[in-house]
Amino acid sequence: MNPAESLRLIRERRPLVHHIMNFVAMNDAANATLAIGASPIMALAEEELEEIASAADAIYINIGTPTPLLLSSALKLARLAGSYGKPLLLDPVGVGASSFRRKIAAEVLSTGAVRVLKGNAGEMLALAGKGGLSRGVESSVEEAYEPLERLSKEYGVVAVSTGKTDYVAYGSRLAAVMGGSELFRLITGSGCMLGSVMTSFLAVQESFRAAAEASAAFKLAGELAELKAGRNPGSFRVELLNALHSLHYRDLETLAERIRLLRP
Amino acid sequence: MNPAESLRLIRERRPLVHHIMNFVAMNDAANATLAIGASPIMALAEEELEEIASAADAIYINIGTPTPLLLSSALKLARLAGSYGKPLLLDPVGVGASSFRRKIAAEVLSTGAVRVLKGNAGEMLALAGKGGLSRGVESSVEEAYEPLERLSKEYGVVAVSTGKTDYVAYGSRLAAVMGGSELFRLITGSGCMLGSVMTSFLAVQESFRAAAEASAAFKLAGELAELKAGRNPGSFRVELLNALHSLHYRDLETLAERIRLLRP
Amino acid sequence: MNPAESLRLIRERRPLVHHIMNFVAMNDAANATLAIGASPIMALAEEELEEIASAADAIYINIGTPTPLLLSSALKLARLAGSYGKPLLLDPVGVGASSFRRKIAAEVLSTGAVRVLKGNAGEMLALAGKGGLSRGVESSVEEAYEPLERLSKEYGVVAVSTGKTDYVAYGSRLAAVMGGSELFRLITGSGCMLGSVMTSFLAVQESFRAAAEASAAFKLAGELAELKAGRNPGSFRVELLNALHSLHYRDLETLAERIRLLRP
Numbered sequence: 001m002n003p004a005e006s007l008r009l010i011r012e013r014r015p016l017v018h019h020i021m022n023f024v025a026m027n028d029a030a031n032a033t034l035a036i037g038a039s040p041i042m043a044l045a046e047e048e049l050e051e052i053a054s055a056a057d058a059i060y061i062n063i064g065t066p067t068p069l070l071l072s073s074a075l076k077l078a079r080l081a082g083s084y085g086k087p088l089l090l091d092p093v094g095v096g097a098s099s100f101r102r103k104i105a106a107e108v109l110s111t112g113a114v115r116v117l118k119g120n121a122g123e124m125l126a127l128a129g130k131g132g133l134s135r136g137v138e139s140s141v142e143e144a145y146e147p148l149e150r151l152s153k154e155y156g157v158v159a160v161s162t163g164k165t166d167y168v169a170y171g172s173r174l175a176a177v178m179g180g181s182e183l184f185r186l187i188t189g190s191g192c193m194l195g196s197v198m199t200s201f202l203a204v205q206e207s208f209r210a211a212a213e214a215s216a217a218f219k220l221a222g223e224l225a226e227l228k229a230g231r232n233p234g235s236f237r238v239e240l241l242n243a244l245h246s247l248h249y250r251d252l253e254t255l256a257e258r259i260r261l262l263r264p
Numbered sequence: 265m266n267p268a269e270s271l272r273l274i275r276e277r278r279p280l281v282h283h284i285m286n287f288v289a290m291n292d293a294a295n296a297t298l299a300i301g302a303s304p305i306m307a308l309a310e311e312e313l314e315e316i317a318s319a320a321d322a323i324y325i326n327i328g329t330p331t332p333l334l335l336s337s338a339l340k341l342a343r344l345a346g347s348y349g350k351p352l353l354l355d356p357v358g359v360g361a362s363s364f365r366r367k368i369a370a371e372v373l374s375t376g377a378v379r380v381l382k383g384n385a386g387e388m389l390a391l392a393g394k395g396g397l398s399r400g401v402e403s404s405v406e407e408a409y410e411p412l413e414r415l416s417k418e419y420g421v422v423a424v425s426t427g428k429t430d431y432v433a434y435g436s437r438l439a440a441v442m443g444g445s446e447l448f449r450l451i452t453g454s455g456c457m458l459g460s461v462m463t464s465f466l467a468v469q470e471s472f473r474a475a476a477e478a479s480a481a482f483k484l485a486g487e488l489a490e491l492k493a494g495r496n497p498g499s500f501r502v503e504l505l506n507a508l509h510s511l512h513y514r515d516l517e518t519l520a521e522r523i524r525l526l527r528p
Numbered sequence: 529m530n531p532a533e534s535l536r537l538i539r540e541r542r543p544l545v546h547h548i549m550n551f552v553a554m555n556d557a558a559n560a561t562l563a564i565g566a567s568p569i570m571a572l573a574e575e576e577l578e579e580i581a582s583a584a585d586a587i588y589i590n591i592g593t594p595t596p597l598l599l600s601s602a603l604k605l606a607r608l609a610g611s612y613g614k615p616l617l618l619d620p621v622g623v624g625a626s627s628f629r630r631k632i633a634a635e636v637l638s639t640g641a642v643r644v645l646k647g648n649a650g651e652m653l654a655l656a657g658k659g660g661l662s663r664g665v666e667s668s669v670e671e672a673y674e675p676l677e678r679l680s681k682e683y684g685v686v687a688v689s690t691g692k693t694d695y696v697a698y699g700s701r702l703a704a705v706m707g708g709s710e711l712f713r714l715i716t717g718s719g720c721m722l723g724s725v726m727t728s729f730l731a732v733q734e735s736f737r738a739a740a741e742a743s744a745a746f747k748l749a750g751e752l753a754e755l756k757a758g759r760n761p762g763s764f765r766v767e768l769l770n771a772l773h774s775l776h777y778r779d780l781e782t783l784a785e786r787i788r789l790l791r792p
Contacts, residue, residue, distance in 0.1 A: 024290045024306050026552045030716035042552050045595050048626035067309050098312035188294035233299055234505030241762030288554045288570050331573050362576035452558035497563055498769030
């Protein structure tokens with residue numbers, strides 16, 4: 001693993017990341033994509049999905065605030081990702097909260113085009129059929145790695161659960177990433193911003209490594225932001241974008257050490 | 265009245281607040297909900313309204329940027345709030361600006377499920393059939409309490425008008441809340457953020473008290489934010505989230521004094 | 529040219545600016561409108577377009593994140609702008625990225641109601657049939673004035689391309705506006721914020737002058753924001769709103785000098 005190398009590739013290539021996502025965090029996600037060095041485009045209408053997906057370097061589908069249009073567009077976009085061989089990350093936001101969200105996630109997964117499935121601990125438990133209904137889009141569970149191996153094997157994806165420790169699983173491989181900030185939970189959209197950042201890494205790097213490295217880079221940015229913002233969520237959101245933009249390759253050199261391969 | 269007690273309850277219980285709202289202020293409203301200590305979920309699709317509403321502790325319907333989907337979902341959600349006995353706050357954003365918005369507000373009110381009806385002074389005048397068309401979503405009227413008693417009795421709701429002074433009416437009861445910041449008018453979504461905060465109070469407290477206490481807490485947060493931000497609207501928006509998050513029970517102890525019961 | 533005079537008119541009259549726009553930058557655009565001194569309303573539903581457009585002082589159509597509803601509403605709103613004689617600015621966001629966006633832009637232009645057509649250099653090249661597909665909504669071209677004269681004559685509009693230098697063309701007239709900040713490219717929605725500001729100028733001033741003056745005022749605000757924010761995109765976004773709000777007439781007196789009439 002070498003997050004610095006991947007970040008350098010993102011900043012050299014400025015990959016185009018096609019987003020379909022919830023209305024709450026669109027602005028934060030677009031700004032996070034720019035801050036890490038990639039180029040975001042949000043496009044939801046079926047009329048333009050193919051043109052944009054075929055030009056994109058990676059695709060991010062996030063199912064928060066779902067609507068019937070999002071359901072049909074997400075499915076179509078996942079199939080396009082498959083046809084064009086574009087790496088696809090699925091973020092099953094609030095999947096524990098309704099059967100409608102579980103249906104969208106299941107249909108997108110069933111296309112076989114998803115390369116990375118990333119949710120918070122509660123969402124990954126819900127997808128694995130455990131943990132019952134979540135309360136809203138936040139997770140009360142602090143971390144979860146048990147369901148990841150099964151989800152990874154069932155869907156052939158890199159499965160990532162975020163929380164106090166992030167876990168990244170691919171088949172029987174498992175990595176853990178520590179660190180980050182308690183303040184991630186105090187702002188909306190921090191998971192979506194990570195989704196954009198991870199998809200940017202996915203545009204330039206193979207999936208298991210992209211997921212672990214993006215997780216490490218995002219946790220570092222959170223720590224740097226907390227140093228500036230203290231316990232203030234409004235300031236933390238501002239400083240998180242600043243930190244993502246100013247991540248130095250030098251900071252990241254040491255980051256590889258935080259990624260612990262529990263099962264290489 | 266004791267805003268500190270209600271705030272303590274919010275932070276202990278982390279009530280889930282189901283939002284249907286405009287696209288402009290979704291992010292600010294979600295962040296305000298988190299900052300006050302509650303848990304937001306935005307869900308608009310009819311497919312998931314019942315599951316989410318039945319799990320929620322309180323419901324917030326805000327009719328800014330209305331669409332046909334918002335109209336049908338808002339109505340359905342109001343009826344669900346009635347069936348499940350969930351407290352519901354209606355925020356008739358820009359109701360003076362179009363007959364479409366007046367129709368949505370009237371239909372939601374006609375369900376009988378609304379417990380708190382909160383708008384700015386111009387919106388409350390428009391709902392009462394006074395004041396003519398507003399210009400946009402802002403109010404040129406600084407405060408209004410005259411229409412509140414009638415609106416409260418007509419719809420059986422706690423009626424709140426916000427402005428330089430906020431007024432809270434329930435039948436013949438009337439409270440006034442002073443203070444706040446001129447900068448609320450310089451950022452979009454401050455009324456929507458108050459809507460989220462007031463619905464969070466409504467999740468843990470009876471309606472009249474919840475409305476008056478939330479108004480007092482929000483005005484205090486605005487004052488604290490202005491102290492930090494000066495006359496700068498971009499900074500004020502950041503500091504308002506910081507202030508909502510860092511409201512101390514001690515600050516709030518003195519707040520009860522600002523709530524003046526004009527007619528107890 | 530005299531941007532200070534136009535800004536004074538905006539702050540005296542608080543023109544109502546009706547927006548139809550993308551979901552990503554709605555919040556930033558509404559805040560930019562308030563910061564410059566005008567009053568924003570976002571309204572997309574066909575049910576309320578006529579009432580709101582007829583009350584508005586100027587209209588802003590921005591085609592980012594297009595949907596079928598945006599297409600039909602944008603067309604209807606453009607025709608209403610024509611009928612009611614309201615100045616209309618079209619912002620063809622990402623028009624190089626899909627034929628769906630080109631179709632919307634072409635149909636809105638064909639109404640004959642557009643007074644100002646403003647895009648980044650890549651978008652204006654794409655509209656002129658040059659430059660091929662853009663990557664996303666950003667422009668890799670730093671500036672472009674060649675296609676403006678043709679676009680201006682073809683559609684009878686003031687044509688504006690933004691970039692390192694902004695160019696404003698009307699028939700054979702051409703102005704250039706220098707300055708601004710490199711950080712505009714590091715945040716999403718800066719072009720949309722300029723769209724809101726330019727439409728606010730258009731509400732109080734003739735089109736060619738409004739476009740050039742708004743460009744100059746926005747570039748100055750960007751420079752002032754960069755002085756405060758350094759190279760930090762999160763802070764820059766906050767400071768840009770602060771700077772728009774605190775633009776002094778005195779600052780603007782000197783601004784007229786930056787607007788160079790290349791062909792008067």
